[in-house]
Amino acid sequence: IVAHIPRYGDLFIRERRFRDLVETMKPTPTIWASGDSVTAQLHYDPSHNFHTLLSGRKDITLYPPRAWRSIPLYPSIHSAHRQMHKTEHRRPRHSAALSFSLHPGDVLYIPPYWFHLIQTAAGPSSLSRAATGANGGGGYEETKENESEEYQRKPRVKGAFSVTVVSPSKEEIFYGKYVLRKASFSTAYFTQVEAALSTRARLIHGVALIAALLRELFSSDAAAIASFLTAFTSTRYPANFVEQWKGASLDCGVTLAASGLGLGERSIRLEVVRMLERESDSDNYTLLRSTKARLTSLFSNIRDDFDGILEILLADFIEHVIEWAFLSPSDTTYEGGRGGGGGENRASGVKGKNPSDQAACFIVHLLTDTVHP
Numbered sequence: 001i002v003a004h005i006p007r008y009g010d011l012f013i014r015e016r017r018f019r020d021l022v023e024t025m026k027p028t029p030t031i032w033a034s035g036d037s038v039t040a041q042l043h044y045d046p047s048h049n050f051h052t053l054l055s056g057r058k059d060i061t062l063y064p065p066r067a068w069r070s071i072p073l074y075p076s077i078h079s080a081h082r083q084m085h086k087t088e089h090r091r092p093r094h095s096a097a098l099s100f101s102l103h104p105g106d107v108l109y110i111p112p113y114w115f116h117l118i119q120t121a122a123g124p125s126s127l128s129r130a131a132t133g134a135n136g137g138g139g140y141e142e143t144k145e146n147e148s149e150e151y152q153r154k155p156r157v158k159g160a161f162s163v164t165v166v167s168p169s170k171e172e173i174f175y176g177k178y179v180l181r182k183a184s185f186s187t188a189y190f191t192q193v194e195a196a197l198s199t200r201a202r203l204i205h206g207v208a209l210i211a212a213l214l215r216e217l218f219s220s221d222a223a224a225i226a227s228f229l230t231a232f233t234s235t236r237y238p239a240n241f242v243e244q245w246k247g248a249s250l251d252c253g254v255t256l257a258a259s260g261l262g263l264g265e266r267s268i269r270l271e272v273v274r275m276l277e278r279e280s281d282s283d284n285y286t287l288l289r290s291t292k293a294r295l296t297s298l299f300s301n302i303r304d305d306f307d308g309i310l311e312i313l314l315a316d317f318i319e320h321v322i323e324w325a326f327l328s329p330s331d332t333t334y335e336g337g338r339g340g341g342g343g344e345n346r347a348s349g350v351k352g353k354n355p356s357d358q359a360a361c362f363i364v365h366l367l368t369d370t371v372h373p
Contacts, residue, residue, distance in 0.1 A: 011050040011165040036158035040118040042084040046172035049110040053102040056160025057121035062098045065113040065308030069231040076316040077356040112169035120160045202325040208275040211371045212292040252361035269370045326355040
């Protein structure tokens with residue numbers, strides 16, 4: 001099929017800032033075959049996405065990135081990250097939602113970080129080779145009524161066929177290459193704390209960095225910080241979600257106890273406050289300040305034409321930092337979790353010791369109090 005889709009490479013976007021990097025990437029289309037009346041769960045992709053319908057019909061609804069505050073998403077440390085919770089069946093209501101009906105030959109551009117709900121309309125669908133035109137182009141079209149009688153008697157497939165061409169966005173490259181790797185978890189601020197071999201110390205430093213970064217990005221606006229944190233915890237960790245975390249119940253009391261933090265969670269908050277107010281040792285404060293400045297600069301480089309992209313990535317970063325704090329001290333290669341892609345494999349089968357489980361419990365029960373007293 002791909003061999004007869006002309007010039008699909010023209011749909012591959014090369015971001016100017018990372019042109020040298022993207023130039024080495026080869027455009028690769030993906031063919032999608034969806035059954036009759038199938039719905040793809042609402043989700044977003046960090047890439048540029050051109051969706052071309054070959055046959056059938058699809059109804060697609062787009063929501064801008066700022067709609068994240070009303071969409072219950074799986075956390076970035078969950079294997080189903082970027083998707084709406086599977087237990088949520090209501091269609092989000094948002095004034096900026098855009099709806100389209102795609103027919104064969106239609107191409108829809110889905111911008112990076114735009115949520116999209118794709119529904120395959122009921123009805124038959126089939127593909128046939130189109131004749132090569134004078135310009136050498138080929139393509140696919142729906143079967144015409146004047147096809148042979150023998151062909152018409154063949155059973156039709158219900159559903160739709162489509163092809164997508166995706167290319168990395170500036171935000172996707174920037175966040176993965178600089179925020180998660182070079183600018184945060186590889187800096188002296190994090191590596192020095194790792195050397196301390198203490199989950200508690202790692203958590204205090206991680207939360208202090210999160211708090212300092214939030215103050216900087218939200219201009220110390222307490223109401224704006226509280227609004228962001230409330231949206232973050234209520235959408236990514238809605239009521240009863242932890243009980244269904246990764247398909248199994250999660251006892252946060254047992255999980256946090258297994259983290260080795262003891263019963264001094266309030267003292268963690270006090271130590272974070274002292275660190276932010278320079279009452280802790282000067283070396284740690286200097287590292288905190290320099291790392292915060294570097295991250296602030298990096299996040300400021302993230303394009304946010306439609307609002308919400310910066311907040312989505314900020315929420316991801318918070319989860320990655322908290323998960324990092326709970327990793328085994330012997331692990332020094334963390335570059336941002338993917339559903340415990342670091343955590344689940346390093347849990348060693350010990351109940352309550354999974355870093356992403358511990359991070360989820362901490363975020364649900366303690367993050368708001370420690371970051372924003």
